[in-house]
Amino acid sequence: MKIDWADRVATMEDPAVKMMLKITQRTDVISFAGGLPSAKTFPVDRLAAAYAAVLKEQGGAALQYSLAEGYPPLRELLAQRLERSGIACKPENIVITSGSQQAIDFIGRLLLNPGDLIAVENPAYLAALQPFRSYQASFLPVPMDNDGMDVDALARQLKKARPKFIYVNPTFQNPTGITLSLERRRRLGELAASREILLLEDNPYGELRFGGADIPPIKSLADSDWAMYTGTFSKVIAPGLRVGWFVAHPEIAAKVTAAKQLNDILTNSLTQRALHRFLTDTDLDAHIATIIGQYRRQRDAMLAALAAYFPGNVSWTQPEGGMFIWVTLPPGLDARDLLTKAIDEAKVAFVPGTPFHTDGGGHNTFRLSFANTGEEEIASGIARLGALLARHM
Structure with missing residues (x-):
């Protein structure tokens, strides 16, 4: 053909x-x-019980269309959990997505025109580079060392070029396993805010810490509308659920919601409700x-x-x-x-x-x-x- x-x-x-x-x-x-x-x-067993309970108790409502931004009780629960990590947010800051991968794609779709520049770690998460490439973006690769992205190198690069946004996977990074240091997180958040450049922090692995001290998310340190954040239940519950979340200023969250409405209308309603039930009945920690x-x-x-x-x-x-x-x-x-x-x-x-x-x-x-x-x-x-x-x- x-x-x-x-x-x-x-x-x-x-x-x-x-x-x-x-x-x-x-x-x-x-x-x-x-x-x-x-x-x-x-x-498996606890998820099966949660699905069964939701179907029995909520019936057709669990199988009906719902809000594109996500099931309100699940967003409320997520807001409370994110507050524990220092991210100040309310349900209106949160959009439930089909995995954090969908949030990454939506940011590319909403922000990128052909030829636009994105600052990324070098090396960077491959499945983020792919959708960005599909929107015909170019990349500003920022070198890494054992403390993560070299933020001073990024600052020097920003004097010569202005990316549409910065993408970073700062905690137990895919592919390197490296974690961005606390000092560099503060510096990166300040740099993005001072230059008024959006920052997308992708954190699918952050809760899987085996040793060392917890390091707060960049968004909790930046305290800035320029910082966006995405996470997922794929690594701490199961990837087949395809439930993630995106956190940003309400204006940005509204645009992501509009993109989702056009893309798939909503993330699986039954799964969102079952996941909320699971989280209510289970000690996730x-x-x-x-x-x-x-x-x-x-x-x-x-x-x-x-x-x-x-x-x-x-x-x-x-x-x-x-x-x-x-x-x-x-x-x-x-x-x-x-x-x-x-x-x-x-x-x-x-x-x-x-x-x-x-x-x-x-x-x-x-x-x-x-x-x-x-x-x-x-x-x-x-x-x-x-x-x-x-x-x-």
């Missing part, structure tokens, strides 16, 4: 994402590729603590295996939470070439680092996820990968 697709269609498919999804379906490969939460953590316990053991198993089996000239991050470890090979090596060998020879998979970089770099880096793999498999897979590195380096 010869179809005259819109220009943006060419940016919608990413080979790295297709590869990740394909690998997760293979049973003969130990996969550290996909950023999947562990299904062992999903509260205790549930998250069980996830943290499991993921901490898996992270520790991977860090121990990396230290035991990887060559001495390979380095990696030491995340205090989240789901990811970032590996750096010696210069001159290409993780994309290594991946082919890893799958064919060692039956192990990871994600090469290049797609996460908007400047074409990262050839000698790759991402490992420990969240969806048991401790024994982690040890075995990293041992195989270490042996492969020793043979080919």
Whole structure:
């Protein structure tokens, strides 16, 4: 077929994402590729009870159309929970979205014209770069170190260019696992507000902390209408629910609501009500603590295996939470070439680092996820990968 697709269609498919999804379906490969939460953590029975109770008690109302901005009791509950983290908000600041991914897409849709600039971490979350590319945006890549985005470097870049907004994934970042320091969070919030540049803080992993002190969200520190925030229940309850949230000044929230009305009318009404019931009947903090316990053991198993089996000239991050470890090979090596060998020879998979970089770099880096793999498999897979590195380096 010869179809005259819109220009943006060419940016919608990413080979790295297709590869990740394909690998997760293979049973003969130990996969550290996909950023999947562990299904062992999903509260299946309690969710089933919540759905049953809502259907029995609310009947047709639970299955009817509802408000595009979301189920009011769920937004009220979220406002209370966000207040605990220092984010001052009311229900009118909150829009329930189909995962935080939808909020990211809506911000791109509402703000970007072809050629507009976005400041992003380098490397950055791949599934945020994809929708931004679909709106034909350009990127201002900001370097990172072990304290996260280099905010001083961003300040220097802003003297020469003005992005439409800044996108940052500051806590246990995907792909690196790095966390933006408290000092840099304050500086970034102040910088965005003083320059009157919108800042989108994406925080899907923030509650999965295994060690170290909690660091407040940028939005809680910025106290600014220029700071926006998005989160999700995907990592702390289950991704299949597809329920996230967006928090911003009411004027921005209203625009996101209008975009949602045009896109899908509303996030699944039954699921919102069942999720509200689940959260009312469940100690979510205790549930998250069980996830943290499991993921901490898996992270520790991977860090121990990396230290035991990887060559001495390979380095990696030491995340205090989240789901990811970032590996750096010696210069001159290409993780994309290594991946082919890893799958064919060692039956192990990871994600090469290049797609996460908007400047074409990262050839000698790759991402490992420990969240969806048991401790024994982690040890075995990293041992195989270490042996492969020793043979080919």
